[in-house]
Amino acid sequence: xxxxxxxxxxxxxxxxxxxxxxxxxxxxxxxxxxxxxxxxxxxxxxxxxxxxxxxxxxxxxxxxxxxxxxxxxxxxxxxxxxxxxxxxxxxxxxxxxxxxxxxxxxxxxxxxxxxxxxxxxxxxxxxxxxxxxxxxxxxxxxxxxxxxxxxxxxxxxxxxxxxxxxxxxxxxxxxxxxx
Numbered sequence: 001x002x003x004x005x006x007x008x009x010x011x012x013x014x015x016x017x018x019x020x021x022x023x024x025x026x027x028x029x030x031x032x033x034x035x036x037x038x039x040x041x042x043x044x045x046x047x048x049x050x051x052x053x054x055x056x057x058x059x060x061x062x063x064x065x066x067x068x069x070x071x072x073x074x075x076x077x078x079x080x081x082x083x084x085x086x087x088x089x090x091x092x093x094x095x096x097x098x099x100x101x102x103x104x105x106x107x108x109x110x111x112x113x114x115x116x117x118x119x120x121x122x123x124x125x126x127x128x129x130x131x132x133x134x135x136x137x138x139x140x141x142x143x144x145x146x147x148x149x150x151x152x153x154x155x156x157x158x159x160x161x162x163x164x165x166x167x168x169x170x171x172x173x174x175x176x177x178x179x
Contacts, residue, residue, distance in 0.1 A: 002060070004109050007102060009060040009072065011053040012046050016061055019068035020046060023094045032131040034159045057118060059090065062097075062106050069097040072106035074114050077124070083149045083166065086124045087114060091137065098133075104140045111141060115174045122170040126151075128161035135165065142177050143167035 002009040017039070023029055024037035024045075037045070052058035052075070059073035070093035077088045089110045091103045107125075114120040125143055127134040149166040156162045 002109055002113065004105050006064065007069075007106055007109075008063040009106060009109060010063065011058070012050045012061055014046070016068060017043055017046050019094075020071075023068075023070060023092070026095065028095060029092065032128045032134070032161060034156050034161070057113060060106075060110075062091075062093065062102065064097060064102060068094070069102060070094050072103065073110050074118075074120075074123070079154050081149075081151050081154070083124060083146075083168075086122070087120050088124045088126065089114070089141075090125060091134070103134075103137045107137055108141045111169065111174060115171050120171070122168055124149075124166060124168045126164045126166045129163050129165055130161065135167075138167040141169070142173065143169045144173070 001011070021037070021039045021042040024042055025039075027036055030036045049058045049071075053060070057074040059071045059075055062069045062072055070091065072089070072091035074087050074089055076085060078085045089107055091107055093103055111123055114123050125134075125138050127138075144167060146166040146168050149168075151164055151166070152162045153164050
């Protein structure tokens with residue numbers, strides 16, 4: 001478990017499936033994804049993250065004042081791409097948690113964990129070209145735009161959001177500006 005000034009970041013529990021499924025069934029939350037997630041897809045996601053948590057790092061549950069707010073954390077991106085395999089930082093929050101700086105706070109702590117505890121040399125983040133809120137988080141946590149690495153996400157053929165932009169931050173930049 002990790003704590004920031006306002007957040008708790010912890011491993012997943014089976015009891016997180018319900019609030020996660022509610023969040024991922026919300027069309028507004030999932031507007032930058034190909035579709036909302038079914039309960040079964042959410043169960044698979046939670047099970048996978050529970051395994052990953054026991055292996056070192058994962059996408060952690062984010063809690064605000066004891067309430068499930070979403071997730072943030074680190075994951076291995078392994079699909080075929082010009083910069084993969086790599087470690088990516090990502091986040092997804094419930095609407096009530098938007099606009100309060102929680103995504104940036106949690107992403108920054110995830111970067112700290114990746115660089116300081118796991119000695120990762122570079123961490124990436126990517127999103128659809130239209131996802132300005134996530135791009136703003138990437139900028140706020142010190143990541144740099146990597147236009148030469150932009151790509152069409154291989155797991156979303158034919159989807160309007162297949163085209164993705166890429167940001168990254170390396171350990172040296174983190175040590176100088178982020179940490």
